[in-house]
Structure formats: C-alpha cells, structure tokens
Amino acid sequence: MGPQNTDRHHLACLTMNEIPNTSSDTSRHFIRQIIGDDVAAGVPGGKVVTRFPPEPNGWLHIGHAKAITINFGMAREFNGAFNLRMDDTNPSKESEDFVNAIQRDIEWLGCKWDNFIYASDAFDTMRDIAVALIKSCHAYVCEVPQEEWKNFRGVPSAPGTESPFRNRPVDESLARFDAMCRGECDEGAMCLRAKIDMTSPNIHLRDPVIYRVLHMPHYRAGKTWSAYPMYDFAHPIEDALEGITHSLCSIEFEVHRPLYDWVIDRLAELNLLIIRNGEPVRPKQREFARLNLTHTVMSKRYLLQLVQEKKVTGWDDPRMPTISGFRRRGFTPESIRDFCERVGVSKYKSLTELALLDSCVRDDLNRRATRRMAVINPVKVVIDNFPADAEEFFDAPNNPEDPAAGSHQVPFSRELWIERDDFMEVPEKKFFRVTPGQEVRLRYACLFKCTHVEKDAEGNVAEIHGTWDPASRGGTSPDGRKVKATIHWVSVKHALPVEVRLYDKLFTVPEPQADPDRDPHDFLNPNSLVTRTAFAEPALAGAAPGEHFQFERLAYFCVDPDRDAEGRPVFNRTVTLKSST
RNA sequence: UGCCUCAUGGUGUAACGGUAGCACAGCAGACUCUGGAUCUGCUUGUUUAGGUUCAAAUCCUAAUGAGGCAACCA
Numbered sequence: 001m002g003p004q005n006t007d008r009h010h011l012a013c014l015t016m017n018e019i020p021n022t023s024s025d026t027s028r029h030f031i032r033q034i035i036g037d038d039v040a041a042g043v044p045g046g047k048v049v050t051r052f053p054p055e056p057n058g059w060l061h062i063g064h065a066k067a068i069t070i071n072f073g074m075a076r077e078f079n080g081a082f083n084l085r086m087d088d089t090n091p092s093k094e095s096e097d098f099v100n101a102i103q104r105d106i107e108w109l110g111c112k113w114d115n116f117i118y119a120s121d122a123f124d125t126m127r128d129i130a131v132a133l134i135k136s137c138h139a140y141v142c143e144v145p146q147e148e149w150k151n152f153r154g155v156p157s158a159p160g161t162e163s164p165f166r167n168r169p170v171d172e173s174l175a176r177f178d179a180m181c182r183g184e185c186d187e188g189a190m191c192l193r194a195k196i197d198m199t200s201p202n203i204h205l206r207d208p209v210i211y212r213v214l215h216m217p218h219y220r221a222g223k224t225w226s227a228y229p230m231y232d233f234a235h236p237i238e239d240a241l242e243g244i245t246h247s248l249c250s251i252e253f254e255v256h257r258p259l260y261d262w263v264i265d266r267l268a269e270l271n272l273l274i275i276r277n278g279e280p281v282r283p284k285q286r287e288f289a290r291l292n293l294t295h296t297v298m299s300k301r302y303l304l305q306l307v308q309e310k311k312v313t314g315w316d317d318p319r320m321p322t323i324s325g326f327r328r329r330g331f332t333p334e335s336i337r338d339f340c341e342r343v344g345v346s347k348y349k350s351l352t353e354l355a356l357l358d359s360c361v362r363d364d365l366n367r368r369a370t371r372r373m374a375v376i377n378p379v380k381v382v383i384d385n386f387p388a389d390a391e392e393f394f395d396a397p398n399n400p401e402d403p404a405a406g407s408h409q410v411p412f413s414r415e416l417w418i419e420r421d422d423f424m425e426v427p428e429k430k431f432f433r434v435t436p437g438q439e440v441r442l443r444y445a446c447l448f449k450c451t452h453v454e455k456d457a458e459g460n461v462a463e464i465h466g467t468w469d470p471a472s473r474g475g476t477s478p479d480g481r482k483v484k485a486t487i488h489w490v491s492v493k494h495a496l497p498v499e500v501r502l503y504d505k506l507f508t509v510p511e512p513q514a515d516p517d518r519d520p521h522d523f524l525n526p527n528s529l530v531t532r533t534a535f536a537e538p539a540l541a542g543a544a545p546g547e548h549f550q551f552e553r554l555a556y557f558c559v560d561p562d563r564d565a566e567g568r569p570v571f572n573r574t575v576t577l578k579s580s581t
Numbered sequence: 582u583g584c585c586u587c588a589u590g591g592u593g594u595a596a597c598g599g600u601a602g603c604a605c606a607g608c609a610g611a612c613u614c615u616g617g618a619u620c621u622g623c624u625u626g627u628u629u630a631g632g633u634u635c636a637a638a639u640c641c642u643a644a645u646g647a648g649g650c651a652a653c654c655a
Contacts, residue, residue: 027594027595027603028597029594029595033597053655054655055654055655057654057655087655089654089655090655093654146652146653149653150651153651154651156582156583156584156650156651157582158583159583160651187653192653193653200584201583201584201585202584202585203584203651204650206651208653209653210653211653212652212653213653214653228653230652230654230655232655234655235655251586251587251648251649252648252649253649253655254585254586254649254650255586255649255650256650257585258585287586289587289648294592342593342604342605344593344594344595344604345594346587346593346594347586347587347648348586348587348588348593348594349586349587349647349649350592350593350594351592351593352592352593353592353593353606355605355606356592356593356604356605356606359604359605359606360605366617366618367618400614400615430616432616433616441614442614443614443615474614476614483614484616485614485616486613486614486615486616487615488615550615550617552615552617553615553616553617554615577615577616577617577618578616578617578618579616579617580616580617581616
C-alpha cells in the first residue's frame with residue numbers, strides 16, 4: 001500500500017509538472033491503455049502500427065470517422081504508423097470510384113496515412129497460404145452444397161456435424177482448390193474450409209469458409225481469379241503482412257477474434273509473421289463500440305435507399321451523415337475529430353446526442369468563421385429622418401474572436417431589411433428588440449427608435465418606420481445611454497439576394513430505427529431542407545465555395561459548390577447559433 | 582434459449598481497492614454592440630441482491646437489462 005501511494009503521488013506530480021497539455025484532456029480509454037501497456041512491455045521494434053481497412057463499396061460516414069480517428073490517433077500518439085488499406089476481397093460491389101472517394105474523405109479529415117495498400121495485391125500470397133494450410137491439413141475443399149451446410153453447421157446451442165469431405169486426401173483438396181481458383185467449378189458447388197472445430201460454441205470456429213468461388217471480375221485484379229478469400233481469412237493475413245500491431249475494429253467482430261487468432265497462429269507456424277528488429281509482429285485485434293447518433297441512421301443500406309429514392313440529392317447531400325455530407329454542410333475536419341475525441345471509446349453500445357456534434361462545430365466555427373450580416377425573413381425598415389439619397393459606410397469587425405481578421409465596410413441607407421422576428425407590434429415580456437417606442441442598436445451602425453408601422457391590406461406589417469440618432473454613428477451615443485438589444489440589418493439598395501439552404505435534422509425522432517416494425521421513412525423530417533432567398537450584405541458577393549461564415553445572430557453557413565442562376569453564391573446552413581429564447 | 586460482450590447523472594465518458602470527476606444538454610446569474618461567445622453557480626449518477634475487505638463504481642457469485650454471433654458479406 002505504501003509504495004502504491006507513492007506511485008500515485010509521483011504520477012500526480014508528473015501529470016501536473018511534466019506532461020504538457022497534450023494528453024491531459026484526453027481520456028484513458030481502454031484501447032489507449034492496451035496499447036500503452038503493450039508499448040511499455042515492448043512492441044516489436046518499439047513501433048505501433050494501426051490501419052483503417054474500408055471495403056471500397058460505398059461512402060464513408062461519421063461512424064467511419066470514429067474508427068479512422070481511433071486508428072490514426074493511436075498511431076500518432078505512440079509515434080507509430082497508420083495504414084489505409086482497401087479491403088477489397090469481394091469484387092461484387094467494389095470500384096475504384098469508391099477508393100478515390102474514401103481517400104479524399106480521409107485526407108480531408110486530416111488523417112494522413114503512411115502506407116496505402118490494396119488487400120487485392122496480396123491475392124497470390126493468400127492463395128499460397130491457403131495451399132500451405134491444405135498441405136498441413138488445416139484446410140480442405142468441402143463440396144457440401146451451400147444450402148445444405150446449415151445442417152452441418154448446427155445452431156449456437158448445439159454442436160455441428162463434420163463435413164464428409166473433412167478428411168479427404170490432401171491431393172484432392174489441392175486439385176479442387178486449384179480448379180476453384182481457375183474458374184473450373186460453379187459458384188456454391190465447393191469452397192475451401194478451415195479445419196477447426198465443429199463442436200465449438202463459437203459458430204465462427206465451425207470449419208469456416210476461407211475461399212469461395214465467385215465468377216466475377218475484380219475491379220483491379222480483372223479476371224485473374226474465380227475464387228476469392230473471405231474476410232476472416234484475408235484480414236489477419238493483411239494485418240500480418242503489413243506488420244500491424246493493433247488491429248482495431250468495431251464490436252461486431254469480437255466473436256471473430258478466436259478465428260483471427262487461429263489464422264495468426266497458422267501464419268506463425270509458417271514463419272510468415274514479419275520480423276521487426278528481430279521479433280515477429282503478431283497483430284492483436286481489439287474491438288470498440290460503433291458510433292450511434294440520435295436523429296440519424298448510419299446503415300449503408302438505408303443511406304443508399306435514401307439516395308436511390310431521391311429523399312436526398314446524393315451521398316454528399318448536406319443532410320447525410322456521410323463525411324462528404326458533413327463537409328458540404330460546413331462541418332470542419334477539426335470539429336469532427338474533436339467530436340470523435342469527445343465521444344470517447346468504450347465497448348458499451350451508446351447513443352450519442354446530435355447536440356454534442358453541434359456543440360463541436362459551433363465551438364470551432366465560433367473561432368474561425370467570418371461574420372457577415374444577412375436577413376433571411378425580411379421586413380422593411382424606413383428611417384424617416386435619414387435623407388433618401390444618402391448613404392453611409394460603417395466599419396464592422398470580421399471576427400470579434402480574432403482581432404487579426406480585420407474589418408470591412410457595410411453600407412447603410414434610408415431603407416433597411418431586418419428580420420421579421422425582430423419586430424413585435426405588441427411586445428411580450430422581455431422582448432427588447434424593435435417595437436414602437438423602444439430604442440435598439442442597428443449593429444455597427446446607430447441607435448434606432450421605431451415610431452409607427454404601416455400595414456398591408458391583410459393587416460400584416462409592411463413597413464416599420466422610425467428615426468435614427470445621427471450622433472450615435474458607429475453604434476454608441478455620446479450620452480452613453482444603453483439599449484437592451486442589437487439587431488442585424490442589410491441596406492435595401494445594397495442588398496445582395498442569395499439563396500440560403502436551411503438544413504435541419506433528417507429525422508424528427510431521436511431513434512428512427514428503434515421500432516423494427518416501423519420504416520425510418522415514417523420519421524423523415526419534411527422540413528429538413530427549406531430554401532429561401534436572403535438579403536446579404538454586398539461583401540458576401542465574392543464568397544468562395546467551402547468558405548465558412550457566421551450570419552450574425554442567426555447561424556453558421558458554408559458556401560455550396562452550386563451557384564444560383566445569377567451566378568451568386570449559395571449558402572448552406574451548417575448549424576444555428578445557440579439561442580436562449 | 583448455447584457462447585461472447587457490456588452496464589456510472591438526461592446523454593457520452595473518467596476514476597484501475599481509498600474524496601464519484603469532466604464534457605454535452607438543462608437551470609440560474611454576471612458580462613456583452615450577436616438573446617452568440619465568455620465567466621460564475623446549480624440540479625441530476627455507480628442496475629439489483631449477496632459475498633470478500635478496515636474500505637468496493639472497482640474484486641467474486643447470482644439476478645436483471647442491453648448488444649453481438651447461426652453469409653460461400655465486410
């Protein structure tokens with residue numbers, strides 16, 4: 001107990017005095033601990049190597065971002081290496097387009113890989129290993145038809161039965177495996193199985209298929225192969241070949257781990273583990289829980305359905321939880337990485353609130369987004385004591401959080417647009433904005449007092465009339481009087497009409513998939529996209545695609561790649577500002 | 582129901598046998614030329630039942646609840 005307390009104290013001192021701000025705010029999650037312990041105990045060559053192994057058959061989503069940042073983050077934290085590997089062992093849905101999209105998204109996230117690898121480049125090696133396994137009686141070609149195998153496999157609660165081909169002569173298996181690879185047999189007619197244990201309570205160990213026949217060209221390997229390795233066989237080989245020390249994956253692979261280790265054991269017997277500084281590198285698979293987000297569906301299948309049914313405009317629709325969707329919506333790589341860090345890593349099947357992601361982007365954009373004024377739901381203000389032809393220019397800081405960002409000029413004139421919400425003819429309690437007789441500040445410009453309104457035939461407010469105090473130019477009055485509200489505005493004659501796309505949650509309920517009997521379609525938010533024309537200050541005319549702005553008092557916006565018919569920028573609402581009303 | 586895994590405020594996550602902390606959300610207040618930001622304070626938690634121990638969120642047993650596994654997908 002004594003020594004322990006001493007250690008504790010020592011550690012506390014270390015934390016406070018010697019470890020700078022690097023890891024003090026990151027949690028000691030179990031993966032970090034496992035790798036830390038392994039490094040302390042001695043990893044071959046002292047080098048941690050991780051990998052992210054997507055199958056190039058679709059777009060990456062925010063759930064993948066979690067896996068990427070964990071694998072990338074651990075490699076970086078332990079001064080190791082991070083590989084990006086295309087796990088392309090099933091040609092049916094893979095393509096080079098997906099490879100490119102995946103690379104682009106990961107690059108954008110800022111997770112640089114040290115090596116880029118195609119699993120398919122190792123098809124020869126995998127075949128050789130399969131042959132070696134047949135020769136050592138660890139694998140056999142099974143001709144039990146695919147549909148019949150379930151009778152041999154058994155059920156989880158009862159053992160299976162051995163295949164009649166299990167102990168066939170090695171030469172027979174060798175010949176048939178060769179035929180499989182060369183396309184001389186039908187799909188489903190035979191397969192290569194690992195010979196493990198048909199009585200195992202773990203189904204994955206009941207002679208799993210390691211090669212199956214697929215008469216399908218591979219997007220890279222062409223027609224070279226007619227048999228392809230299964231994930232459970234290929235993955236540990238890929239990891240071993242690359243010298244991966246820690247193979248970090250999501251929780252559903254937990255039950256596969258004994259099989260993963262079985263393959264690694266075979267590779268060790270065959271002396272195929274790579275040697276680093278004299279030691280074989282034996283990869284270790286560890287599993288963490290997937291990311292689940294409220295008001296979101298993450299499954300690739302369902303996202304595909306949304307695209308196909310045109311519920312969204314594409315995989316990069318700003319409402320999609322894809323990385324490309326978030327990018328177009330205006331999320332920054334930093335905000336997504338921060339989110340992944342804040343979500344943490346555990347084995348618990350959690351459901352993270354979308355509000356956390358919102359908080360992460362706001363936090364980042366608050367620091368970096370250029371401030372501009374724009375009015376989305378306009379009503380006209382007429383300043384009766386301001387000359388009709390006059391105009392003034394007021395100086396407005398580009399970002400109050402960053403003085404180095406400088407300032408710009410905003411034109412002001414007799415007629416202005418303000419938000420309809422900022423006016424109430426009959427104010428409710430605590431309404432400090434525009435209402436007859438109440439003075440407010442027009443941001444950066446002056447103090448203004450509403451005197452009366454004009455209404456249209458239906459009784460709607462058509463124009464708000466009032467007066468300004470010329471002595472308050474710039475926003476403050478020499479007499480130092482205070483106003484309780486400051487509102488944004490845009491000069492009518494200088495206004496730039498722009499398209500704004502107001503995005504909101506795709507689903508109206510926190511768990512669209514909670515009820516298996518209900519289609520998530522039932523919960524699609526009909527208002528997830530509202531398009532409007534806003535009046536923006538002219539400085540926004542030159543906004544470039546991808547640029548981030550805060551429309552003051554409203555929300556953060558990002559310039560879309562699209563332009564409107566007039567060639568003017570289109571703004572996507574990333575996230576609203578927090579509002580306490 | 583066989584095997585594996587998990588369980589800490591509303592949400593997510595720390596605490597590694599010795600003071601249950603952080604973030605998000607929520608609620609107050611201060612400040613403010615954004616009802617933003619910032620600052621301060623507050624509310625809310627160890628699934629249950631036994632056991633080990635001077636001491637249990639932590640170790641053991643059981644219960645309960647949740648997730649995963651029975652593709653020739655990954």
